[in-house]
Amino acid sequence: MKLSIRKQAILEQADKLAATRDQWIHKNRYFYQDDYTYMRFLVKNGLRVLELGCGTGQLLNALQPTYGVGVDLSAKMVEVAKKNYPDLHFEVGDLEDSELIDSLDGPFDVIILSDTLGYLDDCEEAFTGLLDLCTP
Numbered sequence: 001m002k003l004s005i006r007k008q009a010i011l012e013q014a015d016k017l018a019a020t021r022d023q024w025i026h027k028n029r030y031f032y033q034d035d036y037t038y039m040r041f042l043v044k045n046g047l048r049v050l051e052l053g054c055g056t057g058q059l060l061n062a063l064q065p066t067y068g069v070g071v072d073l074s075a076k077m078v079e080v081a082k083k084n085y086p087d088l089h090f091e092v093g094d095l096e097d098s099e100l101i102d103s104l105d106g107p108f109d110v111i112i113l114s115d116t117l118g119y120l121d122d123c124e125e126a127f128t129g130l131l132d133l134c135t136p
Contacts, residue, residue, distance in 0.1 A: 003073075003094065004121055006121070007073065007094065007119070007121065010073065010119050011073050011074055014055075014072070014073060014074035014076070014077055015074050015075070015076045015077075018056070018074055018076035018077045018079070018080055019076070019080070021055060021056045021077065021080065022056050022058065022080065022084075025056075025058055032058070035059075036058075036059060036062040039059060039062065039063060039112075039114075040062065040063060040064075043063050043110050043112070045063070045064040045065075046064070046065070046066050047063075047065055047066065047108075047109035047110055048065060048066060048067045048068075048106075048107070048108045048109045048110070048135075049063050049065035049067070049068045049069070049108060049109065049110045049111075049112065050068075050069045050070075050071070050104065050106070050108040050110070050111045050112070050133060051068070051069070051070045051071070051111075051112045051113075051114070052071050052095040052111065052112065052113050052116055053071070053072060053073075053095065053113055053114065053115065053116030053119065054070030054071060054072045054077070054078075054081060054090065055072060055074075055077050055081070056077055056080040056081050056084065057070050057080070057081030057082075057084060057085045057088060057090060058084075059112070059114060060081075060085070060088055060112075061084075061085045061088060063110075063112075065088075067089075067105075068088040068089065069088070069089045069090070069091065069104060069105070069108070070088060070089070070090045070091070071090070071091045071092075071093055071095055071100070071104075072090070072091075072092065072093075073092070073093070073094055073095075073119075074092070075092045078090045078091070078092045091103075091104070095113075095116070095120070095126060096120060096121060096122065096125065096126050096129070098129055101129050101130065101132075101133065102132075104133060106132065106133035106134075107132075107133055107134055107135045108133055108134065108135065109135055111130055111133060111134065
C-alpha cells in the first residue's frame with residue numbers, strides 16, 4: 001500500500017497510540033458512552049455495518065451488527081480490535097484504496113466514517129468508491 005507522506009505520518013501516530021487507545025477511551029468514557037449511545041440511536045441493532053477508520057473496534061462492537069467489518073490504516077489498531085472482538089471482521093488498509101474497497105463483502109446497511117474524514121486525501125473520490133458497498 002503506497003501512502004502519501006501525510007498518511008504515513010498518520011499511520012505512525014496511530015501505531016504509537018494503539019496499545020493505549022482503549023485506556024484513553026476508558027479514561028474519557030463519559031464522552032465515548034454518550035457518543036456510542038447516539039450512534040446506537042442512529043444505527044439500530046442487527047444491521048450490516050462497515051466502519052472505515054475503526055481504530056480498536058469499540059464503536060463497531062457497540063452497534064451490535066449482524067455482520068460488522070472494520071477497516072483501519074493501522075495494523076496495530078486492527079490487532080487490538082481482532083483480539084477484543086473476535087466475532088467481528090477487521091481488515092488493515094487504506095479506505096481510499098479501490099482494491100481494498102472492492103474486496104469487502106458488501107453491501108452494507110450502514111457505512112460509518114467516524115472521526116475519519118480529516119485523514120482522507122480526496123473525500124469525494126473516497127465517497128464515490130463506496131457507492132457499490134451501499135444498499136439502496
